[in-house]
Amino acid sequence: MVPLAAEVCNGFLIMSFGAAPPILFVIGPTGTGKSALALQVARELDAEIVNCDSRQVYADFPCITAQPSAEEKARCAHHLYGFLPSTKSMDAGKFVRMAQDVLADLQSRGKLPVLVGGTGLYMRSLVYGLAPIPDIPQDIHERILTLCQEQGPGKLHHRLQDEDPDTASRLHPHDWQRITRALEVYAATGRPLSWWIRMHPCDQPRYAAKSIGLWSDLEVLTPFLQARIENMCAQGAVQEVEQAWRRCPDESVPGWSGIGCWELLQAFLGRWSLEEAKRAWLKNTRAYAKRQLTWFKKEPSIDWWSPGQDISIVQAVKDWLGHSGVGTK
């Protein structure tokens, strides 16, 4: 796929493609076997796998975040896994920029990108784009965060009602993370967040995305999540935490907030027993899976399957590619 035309629109370069390039998503809650399915698809089609998960980017936690093994990576090219130090943060904007580069590369080589992951926001941002809000300067970010700590989110919400009433009206006064984000955007750009969104509604897909969803109800999923935790511990999750702590002994850093990482760290630091840590790990994983289900439920046009139907799914993907006429060997 090669851009046919480039046009300037509102000062931003918009690439328009002759046809939206095809990409495949494999999504669903954690622990449903997305990675294995993606590998299966990649083996049968000329595809490469691209991470679409906010946690599998961290280099320190390959086991706990269930990144592909060396053997799996040898079998098929994997992109955007395990490259980020724990001190660095990830966000949807960075992800979209990186993923776009990878996709462009794959398309130029005629490979089908298979995006695998559970981060709904990243998936949506990649397909529909994000308002082109510039990165917020660190000093502004820190200033507003400090303000929030000192004054509390309620005060800031009040301030947001002046600066960006539209955003304020849709945010709960306790939602400090989104409130500070909105204030940052205004402070850094002089425009309210709602203005950016109005100018760039991001309601048109930029790729011909096919989404395979692996659905599993929580009750069904829970025993698998439990087993996976035990499995991860057997695979060296505890040692992974020890090593990560040696490299980065600062809990407040982004990498440590991953589910399982933080809980095991509590055990490693002697605050919890290993059993307590595992219990919290499972509970938090379950809650996370539930949030994922809630998100994906309302995501449009996902082709839902039950876990374990990989062969039929591969066939469905082939049919889709046949119809779209691109990307097959």
Added chain:
RNA sequence: GGAGGGGUACCCAAGUGGCCAAAGGGAGCAGACUGUAAAUCUGCCGGCGUAAGCCUUCGGAGGUUCAAAUCCUCCCCCCUCCA
């Protein structure tokens, strides 16, 4: 056998006459979410009901009172100490 402490909703736990279907926390359930998203936040959470409301709850059985989770009597269980 004696002395003391205690039994409250799925769990922990506050409540010592009316403002109590009962604080708070946890768990559970549902949801929101355009750059921290494995994050952040919200709602529900005895039963029936859209609601007003009705019904059944504070170990059990009686009693006092206009009114009891709260006071009295007896009984059952648990814990600590003394023997």
